[in-house]
Amino acid sequence: MLGVCYYPEHWPESMWQQDAQEMKALGLTYVRLAEFAWSKIEPQPLQYNFTWLDKAIDTLAQEGLKIVLCTPTATPPKWLIDKFPDILPVDIHTGQVRGFGSRRHYDFSSENYHRESMRISEVMAKRYAKHPAVVGWQTDNEIACHDTAHSGSENAKKAFQTWLKNKYANIDALNSAWGTIFWSMEYQSFEQIELPILAVTETHPSHQLAYRRFSSDQVLKYHDDMVAVLRKFCPNHFVTHNFIPMVDTQTDNFALANKLDFACYDNYPLGRTDLFFANTDTENFSRYMRTGHPDFSSCSFDHIRGISKGDFWIMEQQPGPVNWGHHNPRPLPGMVRFWSWEAVAHGAATICYFRWRQAAFAQEQMHAGIKRVDNSKSIAWYEAEQFRDELAKTGFDLSAKVKSQVAIIMSTENQWVTEVERQGDSFNQQRVEFEYYSALRQLGIDVDFISSSNDFSKYKLVVAPCLPIVDEDFVTRCKASNAHFIFGPRSGSKTHELTLVPNLAPGLLQALIKVKVSSVETLREDCSEALMFNSQTYVSNRWREELIECEGVDIVARYHDEQAAVVANKQATYIASLTDIAFLKALFVQYAEQLAINTYELPADLRVSIRGNFGVIFNYADKAQVFSSTNHIEFVLGDGNVPAYGVSVFKLV
Numbered sequence: 211m212l213g214v215c216y217y218p219e220h221w222p223e224s225m226w227q228q229d230a231q232e233m234k235a236l237g238l239t240y241v242r243l244a245e246f247a248w249s250k251i252e253p254q255p256l257q258y259n260f261t262w263l264d265k266a267i268d269t270l271a272q273e274g275l276k277i278v279l280c281t282p283t284a285t286p287p288k289w290l291i292d293k294f295p296d297i298l299p300v301d302i303h304t305g306q307v308r309g310f311g312s313r314r315h316y317d318f319s320s321e322n323y324h325r326e327s328m329r330i331s332e333v334m335a336k337r338y339a340k341h342p343a344v345v346g347w348q349t350d351n352e353i354a355c356h357d358t359a360h361s362g363s364e365n366a367k368k369a370f371q372t373w374l375k376n377k378y379a380n381i382d383a384l385n386s387a388w389g390t391i392f393w394s395m396e397y398q399s400f401e402q403i404e405l406p407i408l409a410v411t412e413t414h415p416s417h418q419l420a421y422r423r424f425s426s427d428q429v430l431k432y433h434d435d436m437v438a439v440l441r442k443f444c445p446n447h448f449v450t451h452n453f454i455p456m457v458d459t460q461t462d463n464f465a466l467a468n469k470l471d472f473a474c475y476d477n478y479p480l481g482r483t484d485l486f487f488a489n490t491d492t493e494n495f496s497r498y499m500r501t502g503h504p505d506f507s508s509c510s511f512d513h514i515r516g517i518s519k520g521d522f523w524i525m526e527q528q529p530g531p532v533n534w535g536h537h538n539p540r541p542l543p544g545m546v547r548f549w550s551w552e553a554v555a556h557g558a559a560t561i562c563y564f565r566w567r568q569a570a571f572a573q574e575q576m577h578a579g580i581k582r583v584d585n586s587k588s589i590a591w592y593e594a595e596q597f598r599d600e601l602a603k604t605g606f607d608l609s610a611k612v613k614s615q616v617a618i619i620m621s622t623e624n625q626w627v628t629e630v631e632r633q634g635d636s637f638n639q640q641r642v643e644f645e646y647y648s649a650l651r652q653l654g655i656d657v658d659f660i661s662s663s664n665d666f667s668k669y670k671l672v673v674a675p676c677l678p679i680v681d682e683d684f685v686t687r688c689k690a691s692n693a694h695f696i697f698g699p700r701s702g703s704k705t706h707e708l709t710l711v712p713n714l715a716p717g718l719l720q721a722l723i724k725v726k727v728s729s730v731e732t733l734r735e736d737c738s739e740a741l742m743f744n745s746q747t748y749v750s751n752r753w754r755e756e757l758i759e760c761e762g763v764d765i766v767a768r769y770h771d772e773q774a775a776v777v778a779n780k781q782a783t784y785i786a787s788l789t790d791i792a793f794l795k796a797l798f799v800q801y802a803e804q805l806a807i808n809t810y811e812l813p814a815d816l817r818v819s820i821r822g823n824f825g826v827i828f829n830y831a832d833k834a835q836v837f838s839s840t841n842h843i844e845f846v847l848g849d850g851n852v853p854a855y856g857v858s859v860f861k862l863v
Contacts, residue, residue: 211608212598213240213278213562214580215526218266219250220569225585226269229566234273236580236591237598241270242525242562245280245351246313248330249287260337271343278450279344281331281436284351285313286323294322299361302407312573313351314358318428319366324435331436335443346448347440348525349433352476353451359460360425362407373424375400387707388416418630419708426461426622437469452476452525456513457640462622463517464661473518474525476564479507479549481528481535500542501855504817504830505648507549511556512647513620515612516659524553526564529590530578538576544855547593547600548828551857554601555819555826557612563594604846604859610822614658615807618647619674621662627678627704634732636752639676642698642788646675649794653802654810654818666691670805677701679708685718688782694805695722696783696797699753703727715755716784723782724761725774730754741775741789743767744800748793750775755786767793810839816852820862827858 214233218226233241244251244263252258267277291297291310299308299317308315316323338344360366378384381397390396395414397403406413406421433451440449448471456463467473479502486506487495494503514522529546531538550561568579568588575583580590620643628639650657650673658669662684666672672691675698688695702716711717715727731754741750743766750769757774766783767776776785776797783801802809810818815830816837827837829852837850841862848858 211239211560212237212594213242213560214238214566215242215562215564216270216566217246217569218243218269219247219262221567223262223265226266227272230270230273230275233270233275233566236594239276240278240345240560240562241275242278242280242348243267244282244334245348246282246285248282248285248290251282251334252287252330253289255289255293258333267338267341267343271341275343276345277341277343278346278348279334279338280348281327281334281350281440283316283327283330283349283436284353286316286326290326291315294320294326296320296363296365297323297326299358300363300366302360302362302405305362305408312356314356316358317361317363317365318359318425318432319361319363319369321365324432327432328435328439331439332443335440339444339447344444344447346450346471347444348474349436349440349449349451349470351452352454353433353466354429354459354461355454357460359429360421362405366425366428367405369428370405370421370424371400371403373427374403374420377420388414388420389709390414415630415708419626422460422626422630423623426465429459429461430465433466434469448472450474450523450525453514453517455482455510456517456620456622457625460622460626463513467517467519470518472521472523472559473514474523475510475514476526477507477510477524477549477553478526478528478532479503479545480539480541481532482506482510484535484537484539498830499537499539501545501830502549504815504828505644505651507552508556508651508817508819509644509647511553511558512657513659515557516620516661520557520611521559522557523560523562524550524558525562527553527561529563529565529580530588531576532578533574533576542855543589544593546590547597548855548857550594550597551600551826551859552819552828554606554608555821555824555828557821559608561597563590600847600859604824606824606859607822610824612656612658612819612821614656615669615805616650616655616671616673617658617660617664617666617669618643618650619662619664619672619677620659621677623679624676627708628676628700630708633730634753636735637732637788643675645791646673646698646794649791649798651817652791652795652812653798654812655798655802655807656820666693669693670807671696671801674698674701678704679706680718681706682718685721688722694781694783694801696785696801697723698785699755699787701784719782719784723763723777723779723784724759725757725763725777725784726759727755727786728758729756731756740770741767741787741793742770743776743793743796746796748796749790750787751790752788754788757784757786766797808841810837812837823862825860825862827852827860829854829856831855 406417452474565579567581568583673696702719738749738751741748763777765774813835817828843860845860
């Protein structure tokens with residue numbers, strides 16, 4: 211199904227009916243409304259104006275369109291800020307109040323904002339609970355975007371102190387758990403504890419991790435309470451949220467999605483590729499600046515499918531150049547259709563394009579839409595039509611599931627630990643996870659992202675690129691599983707309080723694989739050394755661990771000095787160094803053969819994804835490339851000679 215994000219408040223009412231008719235003609239089903247409309251809905255305290263929204267909903271409903279409404283809480287109006295100034299967050303990097311004039315200008319620790327958010331959500335839910343065209347709700351908008359999970363406010367400090375008191379009960383327990391004897395940081399009461407920001411140099415790592423956990427809990431409480439309001443008054447509507455990339459939320463994303471019917475993702479391949487590569491990898495940015503990296507959007511799709519526990523939506527699909535990247539290239543012709551197919555292949559049930567018409571004013575006037583500001587149709591219109599028709603022609607089964615035999619364990623806590631204790635500037639948890647993922651995808655292997663508490667029973671291979679904190683329950687479930695586990699460096703190295711494990715890394719994982727890490731060194735990214743595997747030379751760089759007491763294991767790969775770099779037994783593998791994708795691909799090929807996991811020999815920039823009985827091939831290259839398969843397949847769109855920037859679809863027979 212297809213949909214669009216629409217802002218009737220930006221356009222004369224005289225345009226609404228034609229818009230609705232054209233949406234229907236384009237084959238759209240859903241229209242998202244009102245996520246930034248609080249000042250229009252409530253221009254003065256408790257003085258509501260729903261006339262315009264009622265009219266817009268009814269106009270769209272007359273054409274058979276279904277409405278997804280949003281709580282408008284991402285943009286508190288000026289009168290509310292003036293009434294309750296403590297709503298504004300405080301920047302943790304400067305200590306300055308982050309003022310009105312943009313969006314997401316609120317503090318999750320402001321009780322005033324919490325109350326007002328629930329109030330406006332309840333007012334809207336009550337009004338539209340029984341409207342026949344309203345079928346669902348989106349909470350807020352891109353929660354925690356723009357680095358807003360954290361605040362350095364007095365409200366946040368007091369709430370953090372209460373959170374610590376509830377967690378540790380007495381101050382001596384906290385001092386002992388954190389090790390505050392270091393640098394004379396012992397506390398005599400919880401009221402003495404500041405936020406771990408704006409200090410002379412680095413603040414205590416246990417303190418920092420606690421603050422991140424607290425901040426995540428504040429986001430969760432706010433969001434869960436909003437979901438509860440919508441559930442109470444709209445029990446027959448679905449409730450969802452439009453996530454940004456997992457790394458940006460600074461929140462436990464599995465918990466954040468837990469109370470939703472399904473999760474959504476806002477897909478901007480070019481803007482995200484620019485942010486990911488522009489300052490560090492000019493070659494890749496140039497190569498993919500008009501297509502997006504072959505594995506970047508798919509990684510986010512698999513992330514969102516993982517936290518969604520099944521189907522997900524794309525609530526915002528990039529239709530052309532955006533306005534918020536460091537640089538904003540135009541997509542190559544065909545890419546909007548290409549990205550739509552990519553989302554569907556990875557499990558999307560619905561694709562909503564952002565936005566219906568390009569805005570003529572304000573911050574996003576350079577952000578493209580399905581229609582241009584003069585109301586003419588942009589190229590995205592015709593590509594959405596093409597995708598619509600191809601989806602119908604192929605009979606692609608949107609009820610089918612992606613069935614992966616390989617999983618990657620992800621956790622926001624992994625990210626927190628590696629951000630708090632960098633140790634080496636070249637270690638970036640997001641990039642490490644992405645390298646493992648990209649290696650698997652280059653072999654045509656479909657991947658699930660799971661939490662460490664997930665059931666492992668349906669997987670043959672479970673990969674943890676970086677899992678610093680593990681518990682006994684996790685180890686017990688690993689032991690009981692038939693899967694093979696691959697652990698990357700740093701895994702099992704820290705306690706829950708971010709202190710060193712007493713028996714050396716990988717700590718509790720020694721119950722799975724008997725090996726110890728005696729020391730760690732970090733290197734500049736351009737200082738690589740040899741990694742020997744199967745008589746071939748690969749790369750060891752950035753993070754290197756020295757392994758000792760390797761008992762009952764095979765040495766799979768060695769450093770340049772012949773010391774063990776990768777060790778394995780029947781149940782687990784431990785990789786002690788960061789490396790390159792070439793090595794990871796070679797290693798995964800070996801395990802895929804041993805575990806009977808299907809792989810493909812794919813040319814560079816060619817990818818394949820399987821959903822149910824359908825397979826979709828994506829060619830990110832500027833030339834045609836050939837896809838070959840040992841499976842029995844029948845093409846229903848295109849063929850095995852996939853054109854440049856093209857898509858082919860086949861059925862397994």
